[in-house]
Amino acid sequence: MKAARFSLVKQLNIPALLLLAIGAGLIAIHLTLNLRAEKSSHLALSIVFWLAACSTLWDKRYQLKLGSGIVPFLFGALLIAGILIKSGAHPSEKFLGFSPFISVFGLALLASGFRGLKQYWQELLILFTLGVPKLLLPYLPNITPITAKFSAFLLWYSGANVVLQDSYIILPKGSIEVVPSCSGLNLIIYMLGLAVIVLVMFPTSGSQKIIVPIVAATLGFIVNGIRIAILAHLAAPSSQAAFDYWHSQEGALIFVMISVILFGTYCLFMLQQSEP
Template identity: 50%
Template sequence: MKASQFTVSQLKYPQIWLLAIGAGLIAINLAVLWKANNSSLLGMTFLFWAAISSLVWEKRYSLNLESEIFSSFFGLTLIALLLIKSISLTSFGVFLYLSPVILAIGLALLASGFKGLKQYKAELFILFFLSLPKLLSSWLDISLLTAKFTTLILWYTGFEVARNGTLIYLPTGSVEVYSGCSGIELIFQLVGLALLFLLMFPQNLKYKILIPFVAGTLAFIVNALRVALMAILVAQGHMEVFDYWHEGDGSLVFSLIAVLLFGLFCWFHLGRSELRNKDATESSK
């Protein structure tokens, strides 16, 4: 072994050490999200961390745990800067969304170096989906599309509704669909879950395209229903209830509904896949 290399496998029980370090850092990351009072991001990040940790643990015996001194130093620097930023955090923004993937890159560098990053490329890519809504929010705005679809929902359900841009008018009130209410964050989160599903249950090309499409479509429709409900509440003068569904815990209910609907879709899809495989096996006998 070269003197310029640090081999994690030389340590006694290296996987346990890495597990302990990773678990501690993930706990800190979740605590920061808790402090930020972003329940939606906290729930999704917890789910992503749990799934990705499980995937990495399953392939632990095939991982190359060798990191060069520079890679280890760079990884530790990333982690240290992340911890310092978390401690001194006075405002919450893009950092919250970027912190999981930065933490994951630092851990991967510490464990396997730059050459070993390819072992975690799928997991890193999926974590990156948590940060995409904030990174793309400056130029990817679907508020107008959400407003149009919400207006269509209200019209089909019998309400007298009109629209001007992102403003939705009912006879006794109106709401405006801002970028934060457009559903883009929920769409990316559900597409990230779809990619996690594909990573855990490999599919053919058809379903690799279909499953993320279904996830994004479900997220968009569920969010539009939420906007429609808020428009009705404003029109009826129920502002306290509106605040609950807009910024309170009620906003999480629709995220949960979207996740549950997507989970049901995946469950039925797996069930049908097992039946197809069983039929194919029996017919080949």
């Protein structure tokens, strides 16, 4: 009798519908916060990453083993409570990046405890790559000079009279400085996250596991370099309105979408070639 009572206390089974409701609420909160913060690029990519995570979870819904213990349940509840509290207190950009991973980690603990975490490795990995690597940006090598040289080369190749001084791209009618936030590292990290989604969701060979991230990072760098070249071309006072638009979140989103479409096209071609 005592053993039976102990087992009941030790094992906590939360209804699947309740877990689904909590997950849907956390997703809605995260997307709403991105919308309020006017982070158009991050909002669009967040939708892609959330859809990918939900898709992998849906595919294995019948194989999931539910049932948590008191300790993982309390820990998961604290993590989710912390996310909810922070969400109502003007969350920072860093919070918008790592909160999806923490949310799913906490939800996985509620659902399956510590022992069942391995069931959710795909979802955790996908949402980890959404924003957590961005926390490492201050510690990554500064590629600003490389980006400036590449953009200046594109302008020179197109026939423009361009001069490069350190990180300054100088044209006859205006000039711009390529700062670290415009170096392309943000887009490269996002593209590497998309590469992780492809590798997690689709069967790939050993060589493809190496090539896919390289293609993703290269596309991110090239597309960002083209954007910088366009901004330099629009740096003239007479083109201030156009410069402001392409330098804004809305303008940046277009180049993010171009990168995603090009990468998606490559992956579609690659997967079709891999079919027997």
